[in-house]
Amino acid sequence: MRAALAIVRKDLRIEWRTRxxxxxxxxxxxxxxxxxxxxxxxxxxxxxxxxxxxVWSAMVFTGLLGVERGFLVEREQDCLAxxxxxxIDPTALYLAKxxxxxxxxxxxxxxxxxxxxxxLHVELWSVLPALALVLFLGTxxxxxxxTLFAFVTVRLRTRQVMLPLLVLPLLMPLLIAAVKATEAxxxxxxxVAGEALGVLVAFDxxxxxxxxxxxxxxxxx
Amino acid sequence: MAAALEARAIAHDFGGRPVLRGIDxxxxxxxxxxxxxPNGAGKSTLLRILALLLGPRSGTVTVQGHxxxxxxxxxxxxxxxxxxxxxxxxxxxxxxxxxxxxELFGVRDAGRIDDLLAWTGLADAADRPLRxxxxxxxxxxxxxxxxxxxxxxxxxxxPFTGLDPAASDALEQWLRALxxxxxxxxxxxxxxxxxxxLATCVVVLHGGRLAWTSPGPVPDAAALAERYxxxxxxxx
Numbered sequence: 001m002r003a004a005l006a007i008v009r010k011d012l013r014i015e016w017r018t019r020x021x022x023x024x025x026x027x028x029x030x031x032x033x034x035x036x037x038x039x040x041x042x043x044x045x046x047x048x049x050x051x052x053x054x055v056w057s058a059m060v061f062t063g064l065l066g067v068e069r070g071f072l073v074e075r076e077q078d079c080l081a082x083x084x085x086x087x088i089d090p091t092a093l094y095l096a097k098x099x100x101x102x103x104x105x106x107x108x109x110x111x112x113x114x115x116x117x118x119x120l121h122v123e124l125w126s127v128l129p130a131l132a133l134v135l136f137l138g139t140x141x142x143x144x145x146x147t148l149f150a151f152v153t154v155r156l157r158t159r160q161v162m163l164p165l166l167v168l169p170l171l172m173p174l175l176i177a178a179v180k181a182t183e184a185x186x187x188x189x190x191x192v193a194g195e196a197l198g199v200l201v202a203f204d205x206x207x208x209x210x211x212x213x214x215x216x217x218x219x220x221x
Numbered sequence: 222m223a224a225a226l227e228a229r230a231i232a233h234d235f236g237g238r239p240v241l242r243g244i245d246x247x248x249x250x251x252x253x254x255x256x257x258x259p260n261g262a263g264k265s266t267l268l269r270i271l272a273l274l275l276g277p278r279s280g281t282v283t284v285q286g287h288x289x290x291x292x293x294x295x296x297x298x299x300x301x302x303x304x305x306x307x308x309x310x311x312x313x314x315x316x317x318x319x320x321x322x323x324e325l326f327g328v329r330d331a332g333r334i335d336d337l338l339a340w341t342g343l344a345d346a347a348d349r350p351l352r353x354x355x356x357x358x359x360x361x362x363x364x365x366x367x368x369x370x371x372x373x374x375x376x377x378x379x380p381f382t383g384l385d386p387a388a389s390d391a392l393e394q395w396l397r398a399l400x401x402x403x404x405x406x407x408x409x410x411x412x413x414x415x416x417x418x419l420a421t422c423v424v425v426l427h428g429g430r431l432a433w434t435s436p437g438p439v440p441d442a443a444a445l446a447e448r449y450x451x452x453x454x455x456x457x
Contacts, residue, residue, distance in 0.1 A: 002327075013313065077310070078308050081304055088325055
């Protein structure tokens with residue numbers, strides 16, 4: 001746990017100093033929301049229906065980029081060798097990267113979601129707690145899968161092709177449940193949201209556990 | 222002399238192409254072994270295997286009696302490794318990098334970082350991001366990182382590369398100091414004269430095999446160069 005916290009603090013310090021990933025993700029997120037919201041130019045009454053699609057599309061694009069950048073930091077100067085040469089449980093590295101990715105994607109949501117509400121005429125304040133829960137569960141599951149595979153693909157020349165190819169099929173159940181849950185929360189049908197939330201929780205439990213168990217084998221290969 | 226680092230029958234390949242073929246190597250406490258060999262001989266791969274960063278296809282590595290697989294964490298506590306790159310974060314300062322690795326290795330001696338910064342001549346540049354430092358300074362931070370947890374076995378992969386003469390001489394002095402402290406040092410070097418000046422034993426690696434091992438120090442650089450040439454030509 002001490003090692004994981006040290007890695008989280010180190011990553012956040014580098015991010016605070018450079019602001020590279022957060023800025024890139026925020027700019028990309030704003031761009032995606034703007035394009036998606038205005039390209040469809042929906043009627044005012046139909047516009048809220050687009051919010052889940054816009055939010056989670058932006059999440060996929062920014063998330064894939066953000067998670068990959070988290071491991072690129074470790075490639076420069078072969079810092080990964082420094083981490084692997086330390087007497088720490090490799091699971092600590094996975095959990096630390098997972099936490100940092102969730103925090104960075106959470107910061108991106110903080111920009112993307114209010115902007116979606118603004119452009120698509122949806123009042124988000126009244127559903128904020130439920131929406132925050134859906135966003136957290138969806139982001140955690142996304143990061144659990146993407147963090148695991150980003151470690152593998154970051155060493156490949158074709159990483160920008162391989163990461164989406166590997167993770168998107170696995171993420172389909174999560175994304176469908178996340179869109180349904182967001183739709184239900186925004187529409188006030190919490191019973192439907194409950195069902196989708198169950199899928200999100202199950203996905204998170206399975207993939208965070210799988211990531212923690214598989215990562216040591218992958219890093220020691 | 223007790224073996225601080227012991228490798229037995231190390232073999233490795235990349236995609237079926239053999240890189241190391243049955244390497245046996247022992248480094249004792251207080252010994253400095255220079256690993257010589259042409260480009261592609263397998264020096265870096267061997268060092269990464271000995272540093273427990275790469276699992277060999279076969280063979281065993283033991284560090285101070287700890288098996289590299291069964292007792293990896295204990296073995297890593299005894300190892301300090303500096304590869305071609307420093308393994309330090311360019312956007313952190315030297316002090317922040319050392320503090321970070323100190324946490325990972327459980328270094329609780331608060332003065333250790335200051336001591337190392339002073340020893341490597343980095344005290345004045347300790348709070349500058351490494352991205353703004355010269356190659357030689359980054360290399361010194363990397364060395365300080367590798368020595369932070371007081372390892373008893375130090376592995377260095379071409380540590381003199383890219384250093385100016387003054388920095389190279391300083392590094393040579395530090396390696397002598399490590400030997401005086403009883404550290405076992407294994408360093409891959411290209412400079413035969415440097416190997417002759419530093420090493421208590423010289424090992425020549427060629428084509429993934431140990432081509433020659435000196436029985437002791439070879440202080441005569443010309444004689445070592447001749448031995449090196451003969452060993453690498455004999456195996457083709």
